[in-house]
Amino acid sequence: MNRFDYVKPASVAEAIAAASAPGAAYLASGTNLLDLMKGNVVRPARLVDISHLTELTRIEHRENGDVRIGALVRNADLACDQSFARDFPAIAEALLSGASAQLRNAATVGGNLLQRTRCAYFFDPASGCNKRTPGAGCDAREGDNHQHAVLGWSEACIATNPSDFCVPLAAFDAVVEIEGPAGRREIALEALHLLPGSTPERETVLDPGEIIVAIRLPAEARAFARHARYLKVRERNSYAFAVVSAAAGLVIENGTISHARLALGGVAAKPWRAREAEALLAGQPAGPSAFQQAAAAALRDARPSGDNAHKIPLARSLIVRALAAAAQGTPSRMPALPASPFSSVPGVHQ
Amino acid sequence: MTPELNLSRDPAHLRHGSTIGQPLSRIDGLAKVTGRARYAADNNPSGMLYAVLAVSSIARGRVVSLDVDAAKAHPGVVAVMTSANRPPLQADPDGKPNPFAFRFEALQNDRVRYANQPIAVVIAESLEAATEGAALLAPRYQAEPARIGLDTGEAYVPPVVGMGFPAESHHGDAAAALAGSDKRITATYETPAHYHNAMEPHAIVAEWQGDRLIIDTPTQGLVMMRARLAELFGIAPENILIRSPYLGGGFGGKGLMAGAQVLGILAAKLVDRPVKLVARREQLYGPFGHRSPTRQTLKLGANAAGQLSAIHHHARIATSSFEDFYEAAAHVTHTLYAAPAISTTYDAVRMDTGTPLFVRAPGIAPGSIALESAVDEMAEACGLDPLAFRVKNYAEVEPATGKPFSSKALRDCYTQGAERFGWWERPLKPRTMRDKDGFLVGWGMGTATFHALMFAGQARAVIRRNGSGVVESGAHDMGQGAWTAFAQIAADALALDLDQVTFKAGTSDLPDAGIAGGSAHTATVGTAIHNAGAAVITKLAELATSDQRSPLFGAGNAGVIARNGRLLRRDDEGRGESYAEILARAGLDEVEGSGAGMPDPAANEHYAMHSHGAVFAEVKVDPDLGQVRVTRMIGAFAAGRIINPKLVRSQLIGGMIWGVSLALHEEAIIDHRSGRIMNANLGEYHVPVNADIPAIETFTVNEHDPFVNPLGIKGVGEIGITGSAGAVANAVAHATGIRVRRFPVRISDLVPPVS
Numbered sequence A: 001m002n003r004f005d006y007v008k009p010a011s012v013a014e015a016i017a018a019a020s021a022p023g024a025a026y027l028a029s030g031t032n033l034l035d036l037m038k039g040n041v042v043r044p045a046r047l048v049d050i051s052h053l054t055e056l057t058r059i060e061h062r063e064n065g066d067v068r069i070g071a072l073v074r075n076a077d078l079a080c081d082q083s084f085a086r087d088f089p090a091i092a093e094a095l096l097s098g099a100s101a102q103l104r105n106a107a108t109v110g111g112n113l114l115q116r117t118r119c120a121y122f123f124d125p126a127s128g129c130n131k132r133t134p135g136a137g138c139d140a141r142e143g144d145n146h147q148h149a150v151l152g153w154s155e156a157c158i159a160t161n162p163s164d165f166c167v168p169l170a171a172f173d174a175v176v177e178i179e180g181p182a183g184r185r186e187i188a189l190e191a192l193h194l195l196p197g198s199t200p201e202r203e204t205v206l207d208p209g210e211i212i213v214a215i216r217l218p219a220e221a222r223a224f225a226r227h228a229r230y231l232k233v234r235e236r237n238s239y240a241f242a243v244v245s246a247a248a249g250l251v252i253e254n255g256t257i258s259h260a261r262l263a264l265g266g267v268a269a270k271p272w273r274a275r276e277a278e279a280l281l282a283g284q285p286a287g288p289s290a291f292q293q294a295a296a297a298a299l300r301d302a303r304p305s306g307d308n309a310h311k312i313p314l315a316r317s318l319i320v321r322a323l324a325a326a327a328q329g330t331p332s333r334m335p336a337l338p339a340s341p342f343s344s345v346p347g348v349h350q
Numbered sequence B: 001m002t003p004e005l006n007l008s009r010d011p012a013h014l015r016h017g018s019t020i021g022q023p024l025s026r027i028d029g030l031a032k033v034t035g036r037a038r039y040a041a042d043n044n045p046s047g048m049l050y051a052v053l054a055v056s057s058i059a060r061g062r063v064v065s066l067d068v069d070a071a072k073a074h075p076g077v078v079a080v081m082t083s084a085n086r087p088p089l090q091a092d093p094d095g096k097p098n099p100f101a102f103r104f105e106a107l108q109n110d111r112v113r114y115a116n117q118p119i120a121v122v123i124a125e126s127l128e129a130a131t132e133g134a135a136l137l138a139p140r141y142q143a144e145p146a147r148i149g150l151d152t153g154e155a156y157v158p159p160v161v162g163m164g165f166p167a168e169s170h171h172g173d174a175a176a177a178l179a180g181s182d183k184r185i186t187a188t189y190e191t192p193a194h195y196h197n198a199m200e201p202h203a204i205v206a207e208w209q210g211d212r213l214i215i216d217t218p219t220q221g222l223v224m225m226r227a228r229l230a231e232l233f234g235i236a237p238e239n240i241l242i243r244s245p246y247l248g249g250g251f252g253g254k255g256l257m258a259g260a261q262v263l264g265i266l267a268a269k270l271v272d273r274p275v276k277l278v279a280r281r282e283q284l285y286g287p288f289g290h291r292s293p294t295r296q297t298l299k300l301g302a303n304a305a306g307q308l309s310a311i312h313h314h315a316r317i318a319t320s321s322f323e324d325f326y327e328a329a330a331h332v333t334h335t336l337y338a339a340p341a342i343s344t345t346y347d348a349v350r351m352d353t354g355t356p357l358f359v360r361a362p363g364i365a366p367g368s369i370a371l372e373s374a375v376d377e378m379a380e381a382c383g384l385d386p387l388a389f390r391v392k393n394y395a396e397v398e399p400a401t402g403k404p405f406s407s408k409a410l411r412d413c414y415t416q417g418a419e420r421f422g423w424w425e426r427p428l429k430p431r432t433m434r435d436k437d438g439f440l441v442g443w444g445m446g447t448a449t450f451h452a453l454m455f456a457g458q459a460r461a462v463i464r465r466n467g468s469g470v471v472e473s474g475a476h477d478m479g480q481g482a483w484t485a486f487a488q489i490a491a492d493a494l495a496l497d498l499d500q501v502t503f504k505a506g507t508s509d510l511p512d513a514g515i516a517g518g519s520a521h522t523a524t525v526g527t528a529i530h531n532a533g534a535a536v537i538t539k540l541a542e543l544a545t546s547d548q549r550s551p552l553f554g555a556g557n558a559g560v561i562a563r564n565g566r567l568l569r570r571d572d573e574g575r576g577e578s579y580a581e582i583l584a585r586a587g588l589d590e591v592e593g594s595g596a597g598m599p600d601p602a603a604n605e606h607y608a609m610h611s612h613g614a615v616f617a618e619v620k621v622d623p624d625l626g627q628v629r630v631t632r633m634i635g636a637f638a639a640g641r642i643i644n645p646k647l648v649r650s651q652l653i654g655g656m657i658w659g660v661s662l663a664l665h666e667e668a669i670i671d672h673r674s675g676r677i678m679n680a681n682l683g684e685y686h687v688p689v690n691a692d693i694p695a696i697e698t699f700t701v702n703e704h705d706p707f708v709n710p711l712g713i714k715g716v717g718e719i720g721i722t723g724s725a726g727a728v729a730n731a732v733a734h735a736t737g738i739r740v741r742r743f744p745v746r747i748s749d750l751v752p753p754v755s
């Protein structure tokens, strides 16, 4: 373990000042960061503990219909906020499909956005990992890469982003509110994470010292509330990261799709918004043929990065299923096993 | 006069008010759920220091340097123990005094033989300081290429497998029989390395008092561990006290002494203060044993009517580079199905891993999933229902030896299990059942089996002047409920109510209870307790029947029975007297008797002894996405006399969950280059969670076994895994039409290519 400073700022402004020093990291609930520190995977020189900043713990339902979620809202609290879950059911479902009840009670939404990849070689300081140590090589390439990326990966890094929450956020045009030494800015969640390219160590567009203060969902995204699902395929039926996941939202008028939203998880270093597929869906009757076309389009550029070719047909089938489930209508209550394929009535089986 | 006269021939459980057979809750349950039960690592003797292991990140090579100075300079660090300064041992850790003494690492040199091997111990005033000190050691290595995987190096035929079975055995001529068979299948199945993953990590608190050694550590074999330590430290066994009242799970991983326990004791010696050493979760994936990966090839032959003609079961297994332990994966084939020709063969490779060890249902668990899969494949080839096929090939005698079974109520398990499950509705053809939502549904079954073993164990029983009893045996409660089951047997053995008997266990100064493993602990210690009780009652009866003042005078021992703290005349139950009265008249404070439990060589010579069962499973599989869910499981078991149905049910359910795990979840992912285990934590090493497990139904069928031991106990600790893993695998095949032969079954095995 590294020696590090620990500071507990009294405000966001103080936090930013404290975190502008080199090697500083924000500490929210630590369910990811502290694990990585204990494993000697990351070695911040300074921990800026923001967990007590109550100014970041509110869920605001604004008059214009936007919802603004403070970065320190707990995953469980957001998922269980009645009006949030009603307006953004797929996001609530994604949250409840993540981790375990204990972790969801602790984990913050800001921390969820910035959680690191679960690539086992990244977690193992004795392995070569370009993300951890630029230039050290990527031991996943010739190693166990059953769960690695099929989209947007590079020779330098084939890791995936593990977040469930980010997938519907990307689909529904969430905006991330950021404050930093240079002031405030907002970016689309879709633009928050970077693909690895030749610099996999750089995972987001955040600059040193920048803090996520809130996540905002635009009022328009509520239009999808009646037809929105998040589905997650996993190797056990709970408490497992996604092999592949999909968030789908539709607006259906007289059987015809007028607007569609689609994003994938578990396939790339970022939540993967499938815009081309969305465009294909708009204007088509909500049915298998449109869903299959959309699925094919979403995976057109996919290629295996190792022993993971199965993810491509899997992602295609999951898209079809998620769209069909969304078309069928958002369930009136949260399924007992959120996001499980066993909680979606397939309806589209051959 | 034989001690059994009073009890064995008139089984204690038939006594009115018998405690055996009652579904009592664990007597230690309340202490456990309220946190009062003190596990090894909960002990903090005064002056205690904390020891932390530094472990290797390479799998093979040498430690070239350790920054001991940096570690020592850290505030709170008291000492760093390396191969340069560790106190001497009186026996070589690489020696092999007996087959149960595994070679281990105790900093004897700078060699690294597997990843996570201890390479130093840092001892400090606090856990934090010791942890930091260990990190500061910053080891440098000279690494050699790790040998990982079942194809590494030259395969060889191991000298023996399991606990001394021959690595090659032939009953009939399997090759010829296969060649002449109408139907033949050949299939290869793979299972990965499994780690025990008990909730309680290996831990030791060691304190030297001169040359006396006091240890708190979880062990499944108190006296065996004591003997090994005595040898290593050159002190008399009586000078060592090991306390192990509770284990937070053992599963075989705490069966033999581990090197890290020795390191804790050496650390205490080095600093001359009590020391606590607890392995961190990831450190459990190395020095503490695991189940070898297996690759098993089964060749089955049958005639046109579906009668098996031959089975050849070959297993490739792995052991470490420095020790021999060979998972006896093929041996299950010796006992289960009636084929006239049976061959089992093995070969092995050496890998740069820790030495494999017994893991719950050693040999049988991986062997059973392969055999049960292959039997289903053959049933399908013969066009027969899997259960009908198994019944057709029912072994009336043990196939590989021709011995009759001491008891075998497997037919009842098949019949009753099938009926409760509704098995006979099952369509033969796979991929034909769907639920209303369109999910694929599959039904599979497997035969469960586990040998009914006994080791050697002792117990002491005392009746005190007030009529109450004390029974002692150094038995082990791994969470299976030994405290309760043995107290029940003790109560019956003394013909007293449970609350009149004090049962003592869990320390090495009590009579040797053998090892808690092999599903043999209840049979072994139960028999010892039963015999100790009989001995003490016999003494009481002698006192009474030879005393003219007793109403029992002249009845003769055989004419007396014990009931509710009294001895009664068999021919006139109105005449009798209490234990207290007998002792008072004799002027004795107490009477004592001892008893042993051990296998009866004559019975073993004549009979094959096994528990059996039939497990039925239903799975649902998403046809497009390949995700599997077990939705129903029923297990019917024949395991001799049931001492406590509630504890037995828990054991069986727990075993069946392990079966689900073997089929669908569990796998240590070992990087084939570095030899490191990439998922050495309970987040990524998957075992089933609640959402993976349906309501499991288990029941036991009546089985009276007069040969296994006087109480008719066969053991239930491991059998639940066997059969279950195969049942789930077969259900997946039935649901999908896809036969997966590499376990665990993964989504990638089942997800269809997009049309």
Ligand SMILES: Cc1cc2nc3c(=O)[nH]c(=O)nc-3n(C[C@H](O)[C@H](O)[C@H](O)COP(=O)(O)OP(=O)(O)OC[C@H]3O[C@@H](n4cnc5c(N)ncnc54)[C@H](O)[C@@H]3O)c2cc1C
Pocket (backbone or CB within 6 Å): A025, A026, A027, A028, A029, A030, A031, A032, A033, A034, A035, A071, A072, A075, A097, A098, A099, A100, A103, A106, A107, A108, A109, A110, A111, A112, A113, A114, A115, A116, A162, A163, A164, A165, A210, A211, A212, A213, A239, A240, A241, A242, B683
């Ligand atoms: C066993 C296990 C299973 C899990 N399973 C899942 C799963 O199935 N699905 C899933 O989506 N997640 C899963 N998770 C991940 C979990 O969701 C994250 O650990 C959690 O959301 C992180 O939140 P936190 O508040 O604890 O963040 P921390 O650990 O405190 O921080 C995480 C990162 O975010 C940074 N950070 C935190 N807050 C801010 C902020 N406001 N501004 C700038 N930077 C910030 C920190 O510096 C750090 O780099 C799992 C985690 C574990 C341990």
Ligand code: SF4
Pocket (backbone or CB within 6 Å): A117, A119, A120, A121, A122, A128, A129, A130, A131, A132, A137, A138, A139, A140, A141, A156, A157, A158, A159, A200
């Ligand atoms: S895939 Fe990325 S995170 Fe994983 S080892 Fe390679 S570089 Fe590191």
